[in-house]
Amino acid sequence: MKKFAVLGYGTVGSGVVELFHRNEAKIEEKAGSPMELAYILDLRDFPDSPYADKFVKSIDTILADKEVTVVAECMGGVEPAFTYLMRCLQNDISVVTSNKELIAQKGAELLAEAKAHSCNCFFEASVGGAIPIIRPLHRCLAANEITAIFGILNGTTNYILNKMLTDGMRFEEALEKAQKHGYAEREPSADVDGHDACRKICILSSLAFGKHVYPESVYTEGIRQITLEDAYAADALDGAVKLIASVIKLEDGRILPAVMPMFVPHENLISRVDGVFNCVEVCGDAIDRAYFTGRGAGKMPTASAVMGDVIEAVKHHKTVFSQFWIDAGTQDFVAGIDELVSGMFIRFEAAQDVEALAQNLSAILIGIGHDEDAMDVIDNACVISVKLNAKERALILDKLNELGMKPAHWMPVMDA
Amino acid sequence: MKKFAVLGYGTVGSGVVELFHRNEAKIEEKAGSPMELAYILDLRDFPDSPYADKFVKSIDTILADKEVTVVAECMGGVEPAFTYLMRCLQNDISVVTSNKELIAQKGAELLAEAKAHSCNCFFEASVGGAIPIIRPLHRCLAANEITAIFGILNGTTNYILNKMLTDGMRFEEALEKAQKHGYAEREPSADVDGHDACRKICILSSLAFGKHVYPESVYTEGIRQITLEDAYAADALDGAVKLIASVIKLEDGRILPAVMPMFVPHENLISRVDGVFNCVEVCGDAIDRAYFTGRGAGKMPTASAVMGDVIEAVKHHKTVFSQFWIDAGTQDFVAGIDELVSGMFIRFEAAQDVEALAQNLSAILIGIGHDEDAMDVIDNACVISVKLNAKERALILDKLNELGMKPAHWMPVMDA
Numbered sequence: 001m002k003k004f005a006v007l008g009y010g011t012v013g014s015g016v017v018e019l020f021h022r023n024e025a026k027i028e029e030k031a032g033s034p035m036e037l038a039y040i041l042d043l044r045d046f047p048d049s050p051y052a053d054k055f056v057k058s059i060d061t062i063l064a065d066k067e068v069t070v071v072a073e074c075m076g077g078v079e080p081a082f083t084y085l086m087r088c089l090q091n092d093i094s095v096v097t098s099n100k101e102l103i104a105q106k107g108a109e110l111l112a113e114a115k116a117h118s119c120n121c122f123f124e125a126s127v128g129g130a131i132p133i134i135r136p137l138h139r140c141l142a143a144n145e146i147t148a149i150f151g152i153l154n155g156t157t158n159y160i161l162n163k164m165l166t167d168g169m170r171f172e173e174a175l176e177k178a179q180k181h182g183y184a185e186r187e188p189s190a191d192v193d194g195h196d197a198c199r200k201i202c203i204l205s206s207l208a209f210g211k212h213v214y215p216e217s218v219y220t221e222g223i224r225q226i227t228l229e230d231a232y233a234a235d236a237l238d239g240a241v242k243l244i245a246s247v248i249k250l251e252d253g254r255i256l257p258a259v260m261p262m263f264v265p266h267e268n269l270i271s272r273v274d275g276v277f278n279c280v281e282v283c284g285d286a287i288d289r290a291y292f293t294g295r296g297a298g299k300m301p302t303a304s305a306v307m308g309d310v311i312e313a314v315k316h317h318k319t320v321f322s323q324f325w326i327d328a329g330t331q332d333f334v335a336g337i338d339e340l341v342s343g344m345f346i347r348f349e350a351a352q353d354v355e356a357l358a359q360n361l362s363a364i365l366i367g368i369g370h371d372e373d374a375m376d377v378i379d380n381a382c383v384i385s386v387k388l389n390a391k392e393r394a395l396i397l398d399k400l401n402e403l404g405m406k407p408a409h410w411m412p413v414m415d416a
Numbered sequence: 417m418k419k420f421a422v423l424g425y426g427t428v429g430s431g432v433v434e435l436f437h438r439n440e441a442k443i444e445e446k447a448g449s450p451m452e453l454a455y456i457l458d459l460r461d462f463p464d465s466p467y468a469d470k471f472v473k474s475i476d477t478i479l480a481d482k483e484v485t486v487v488a489e490c491m492g493g494v495e496p497a498f499t500y501l502m503r504c505l506q507n508d509i510s511v512v513t514s515n516k517e518l519i520a521q522k523g524a525e526l527l528a529e530a531k532a533h534s535c536n537c538f539f540e541a542s543v544g545g546a547i548p549i550i551r552p553l554h555r556c557l558a559a560n561e562i563t564a565i566f567g568i569l570n571g572t573t574n575y576i577l578n579k580m581l582t583d584g585m586r587f588e589e590a591l592e593k594a595q596k597h598g599y600a601e602r603e604p605s606a607d608v609d610g611h612d613a614c615r616k617i618c619i620l621s622s623l624a625f626g627k628h629v630y631p632e633s634v635y636t637e638g639i640r641q642i643t644l645e646d647a648y649a650a651d652a653l654d655g656a657v658k659l660i661a662s663v664i665k666l667e668d669g670r671i672l673p674a675v676m677p678m679f680v681p682h683e684n685l686i687s688r689v690d691g692v693f694n695c696v697e698v699c700g701d702a703i704d705r706a707y708f709t710g711r712g713a714g715k716m717p718t719a720s721a722v723m724g725d726v727i728e729a730v731k732h733h734k735t736v737f738s739q740f741w742i743d744a745g746t747q748d749f750v751a752g753i754d755e756l757v758s759g760m761f762i763r764f765e766a767a768q769d770v771e772a773l774a775q776n777l778s779a780i781l782i783g784i785g786h787d788e789d790a791m792d793v794i795d796n797a798c799v800i801s802v803k804l805n806a807k808e809r810a811l812i813l814d815k816l817n818e819l820g821m822k823p824a825h826w827m828p829v830m831d832a
Contacts, residue, residue, distance in 0.1 A: 135556050142446040300701075300704075301703050307702075
């Protein structure tokens with residue numbers, strides 16, 4: 001009998017409890033031994049819950065039971081989650097968490113502590129909800145040199161951007177709709193300003209490149225500036241506006257992580273991922289690219305990822321997996337957004353003469369030594385698909401302004 | 417130092433050797449120990465190969481070296497691969513294979529032998545090439561009750577179907593093109609008649625439901641009957657024709673695996689997966705659905721999957737993973753294609769009066785107690801999206817024939 005505990009009985013935690021009881025036979029078969037959900041930690045009381053007898057209010061109760069093998073943390077926030085999980089590891093209890101904020105801030109410390117105690121620290125649910133991405137990236141693709149990762153890692157913003165296009169809504173309306181459906185919080189900043197996606201790309205970057213990337217060192221831009229006109233123009237130019245969390249390995253070995261809206265051409269599957277779905281594209285030297293798509297949030301999808309980790313931790317307790325990165329001390333290996341090389345989607349304030357626009361753009365591109373044909377033009381927007389550095393991009397915007405073709409908004413073209 | 421060997425120096429085997437040497441440092445870091453590619457088994461001579469000193473002609477040479485931990489089989493075919501891998505397992509050597517034919521025929525035996533010797537038998541490369549699907553399905557989604565799997569599991573047929581639509585080619589022309597590009601064999605039957613996809617859905621079915629499903633018990637239909645008219649009509653009806661390998665869990669616990677062309681509505685991401693890419697959609701009670709997409713074949717993509725398994729086998733030698741199914745003795749749990757419940761895509765021999773067609777279809781659907789609105793009609797084809805059993809489908813085709821609206825071809829609507 002392997003005992004485990006759940007910390008936090010909110011949406012995810014209660015989902016884990018429900019899923020365990022629903023599929024207990026199958027879960028125990030996979031784990032290779034009978035399991036017992038021994039404790040649920042929550043400060044609140046749930047007298048009517050069928051699991052009322054499992055609730056405890058102190059982590060000490062759980063730590064005192066030497067039969068507990070795994071603890072699944074679903075509380076959210078850095079504290080007290082961090083302290084609790086460190087104490088679990090110090091007591092030789094493996095930990096599983098769905099908490100992206102915690103892993104993005106404290107992953108290196110937790111992983112080091114886990115290793116020191118020959119325990120595991122799993123966090124599949126922290127990125128992409130139900131989508132298996134942590135384990136596939138770290139294990140199945142282990143033989144690859146990872147060159148880049150691009151992803152829709154926030155379902156709320158993807159829902160909003162999608163809704164703007166399909167229902168002709170402005171950002172504010174679509175946000176309201178998302179709030180009404182429970183896809184967005186009343187205080188939506190974590191989602192719409194990109195912080196949530198930033199935490200997740202920090203986790204994937206740390207995992208793929210071996211050094212902890214902290215959210216503070218990642219350029220993060222949300223979707224508040226995206227207009228309905230941007231959405232329509234992108235569609236007309238055979239693409240879609242998506243909030244893309246990305247990390248690119250530079251030639252000198254440093255990495256460039258970023259969160260920002262991008263124009264994604266329709267040839268890329270990511271442009272087709274709509275609604276609250278998430279999608280992660282992993283590029284590697286052997287695989288070319290692989291996409292992982294699914295529900296990025298929600299009670300049962302997230303519970304599925306947590307429970308999958310719990311099974312793994314129960315089955316392989318004391319077999320330490322190398323799911324590991326270090327705190328490099330500095331963030332010197334993280335490049336700034338000014339080093340981004342990309343194509344450009346540019347929308348103009350007003351409709352232009354398409355022919356004149358095309359001719360002007362051609363002349364500008366030739367002037368800076370690029371292929372003049374690598375562009376696509378409609379009356380109020382264009383896509384330049386050659387790779388431009390920050391200087392070249394600024395120069396193009398300046399020249400267009402000089403010519404009176406006022407650019408209203410630009411964003412990078414996702415190139416993967 | 418962990419020694420491993422590669423059996424077969426064809427496309428995949430040579431890719432594994434190349435990938436190991438290219439990314440050796442990273443691979444050893446992930447495996448947690450230095451590794452040595454000690455032997456390459458091939459009957460041919462490769463005197464000019466940089467690895468000429470590694471080649472051996474007998475499996476006995478490899479088995480005699482007690483330091484060999486893992487053998488990666490990339491020979492293809494059931495024999496002698498099966499005999500070789502059984503002998504490896506009997507000598508406490510873990511095995512990795514890219515051989516779908518072998519696993520589809522002999523998976524249960526190999527897994528049982530592996531378990532008996534506390535070894536591992538991994539086969540990530542046998543389905544979906546570079547796409548991590550075996551491990552995610554078995555491990556990350558372990559807490560789910562799997563309800564269905566749908567996939568494009570053969571890149572050759574997907575390339576052909578896609579080429580027909582985009583370049584207006586008939587099947588024969590597109591096949592020729594695929595052969596010219598090296599995507600299809602000169603003897604294309606394994607691909608175009610669905611046998612390759614069948615082996616892969618057998619492996620996924622066995623893994624998801626715990627009992628070995630043999631290819632002989634799976635309804636298998638290829639794409640030779642698909643015409644350019646089908647491809648165009650499907651596109652006009654907001655979908656695509658795809659060769660879908662699927663398995664559905666029935667209410668009584670039996671499963672219905674099948675390989676056949678289906679109409680996939682554009683809302684489903686699978687319809688957007690083009691060219692030689694593969695995609696697997698896994699449906700589960702907690703995750704809803706997740707999609708895994710990537711290169712389904714090719715030297716380095718397949719090598720990536722093999723090498724990922726080798727790393728896992730080296731790292732966890734003698735930690736047996738429960739990647740396990742049994743030979744149930746019978747195939748009683750496998751339902752036949754006549755139990756399929758599905759919508760219908762129907763293409764007609766000639767263009768019809770759209771209004772009359774819609775009215776007739778409505779009347780037929782009402783007549784058998786279904787919603788008359790659940791359909792979409794163009795002049796030479798229609799999609800009925802209500803779920804129909806085999807009897808109802810036959811009745812609809814009969815009625816349409818009676819009315820002189822000769823159906824030329826029909827296929828199920830993929831519903832996931």
